[in-house]
Amino acid sequence: MNFYNEVYKRKDELLEDLRTLCQIPSVFDPSTAKDNQPFGEANRKALDQMLAFGKRDGFITDDCDGYAGSIDIGEGEEVFGILGHLDVVPVNETGWHYPQFDATLDGDRLYGRGVADDKGPLLAAYYAAKIVNEMDFEKKYKIRVIFGCDEENGSSCVKYYFKHRPYPAMGFTPDADFPVVFGEKAMVGFNLTGKIDDEKIISINGGTRSNIVPNNACACLEGSLEDYEESFNAFLKENNATGSITMNNHVVLKVDGRSAHGSVPERGTNAIVLLCHYLHTITDNKLVAFIDDYFYEDTAGKKLGIAHSGALGALTNNLGILNYEDGHINMVLDVRFSNEVDPIKDVVDAVTKKASAYDLAVDYNATPSLYVDPESELIQKLHAAYVDVTNDHEHGPQAMGGGTYAKAMPNCVAFGAEFPGRDNKMHEDDETIVFEELLQSAAVYAQALYNILKK
Ligand SMILES: [Zn+2]
Incomplete structure (x- = not known):
């Protein structure tokens, strides 16, 4: 036939x-x-x-x-x-x-x-x-x-x-x-929450799904255009990125990324991470610092200390969603790894330890390989x-x-x-x-x- x-x-x-x-x-x-x-x-x-x-x-x-x-x-x-x-x-x-x-x-x-x-x-x-x-x-x-x-x-x-x-x-x-x-691969979906007040940052939002690399992110800031315009435009240029800065009651920063499936985050550009890389230059906010310290130019979990490579491939890490408003944080991570890794000991414990140092609480959902x-x-x-x-x-x-x-x-x-x-x-x-x-x-x-x- x-x-x-x-x-x-x-x-x-x-x-x-x-x-x-x-x-x-x-x-x-x-x-x-x-x-x-x-x-x-x-x-x-x-x-x-x-x-x-x-x-x-x-x-x-x-x-x-x-x-x-x-x-x-x-x-x-x-x-x-x-x-x-x-x-x-x-x-x-x-x-x-x-x-x-x-x-x-x-x-x-x-x-x-x-x-x-x-x-x-x-x-x-x-x-x-x-x-x-x-x-x-x-x-x-x-x-x-x-x-x-x-x-x-x-x-x-x-x-x-x-x-x-x-x-x-x-x-x-x-x-x-x-x-x-x-x-x-096995997967752990993390929900990170917390309350961090900030005088400058009114909100940061980006992403719709844990399994998609967010292709845009937006921040609302106190102040005037002049406070940020020069440094933000220089940052876009330096990172070869596109975005915008506008005034609308508050200063609104937008950064574009490139979406990809959350299982291959290295194929995309994470707009939330990129935006936080800029925000870290104007604030020492712990949420912004956490994201910039552990996710900038790293989707393999190296900075988090959880990188691994095994029979089912290398560990991947996608920051899929961030909602930060009035100090309330809601962040979603999607981590995938080979069957040799212990989800709790090797991944959950490590992320929890790092996150708690930045005042973030961790909740998770594990799926076996x-x-x-x-x-x-x-x-x-x-x-x-x-x-x-x-x-x-x-x-x-x-x-x-x-x-x-x-x-x-x-x-x-x-x-x-x-x-x-x-x-x-x-x-x-x-x-x-x-x-x-x-x-x-x-x-x-x-x-x-x-x-x-x-x-
Ligand atoms: Zn499908």
Whole structure:
């Protein structure tokens, strides 16, 4: 069976479905949350739409109280799970060259929030399941395509889902990289709080999500333009940065950074950290000092004394959110590291010690690492499917920093859909995927499902 040809025959339909899903701005919105739509109206709408695709195609669907849903495809004693998500991260209002909430085909690429993370890959896997289902062979597993509505905001959707529904025997999540991910770093999310009064600084704000490098930050200061203008402009020049200084009751400083996924903070420029590097020259405020002392030009935790490199890669550290107003501090850090590191002894204790010296209190949430033997049957079969379809013999199973859904169920790993060396700009402006590669990923998924379902 040439799976690519089968996918290609359905490419217009797949694109149409993707456009329909991407036109729903399914960003977590607590203001419209209610019974049966815990993550807001748009996420509920995206869930209804995906369930409608399943019904249209003649499958049995399941709505798990608006947290997640599923489509059952085919017959089999056991269940093989595919775990994707329908929610997306917020968009910046400026910075996009295409409509944020659509799937626009320009040349060979699709653009729009969700085309790569994760609506496109989820649909690619769904189409793959449909193709394999139409093939006449004796199948070991029924396929269950499961889709959550809160992956980008803590994955409470699948936690709820698996509290109320059984685990599939095994599965994959099409929400990361090809060839296949055998390991994912452990994570600690920190919440730092405190109260530090300041005569000069009225507020500092930046960032929207722990897992995004903030691309802008803003400070409100007492005084007049003349107090800061010269030094601020010199600072921008020195750091090769853009920003602005304006007067609006107070002096307002804005600094631009560059966003990137929080698991690869070294690819971005953190606007909060940059702004605090300037503010540290005009104040000895302990919050500003903490940020400048431990985060400036360091996303590897060297200055915090927690740097480490292991089987799953090097430790990363992202300061994702800062809200500092009327002296009240709320700061969010996202730290990811290999399985050899002790989350409490090596990371939490070290950060707590440093933070308390700056009058900051620490609260945290730890997620364990994931490790599936690269020699296991699951990894081997998924990898073989990838090699079969792409003819890429160069790249083997790998580890990564992103925490995917794979951690939500046993015997599950992340599998595609970003190809090696590609940057689909997930979580960034102009999120994109090469349409041809999306079709190719569907072919890889179909080959993988065939390898696994075959008795
Ligand atoms: Zn995702």
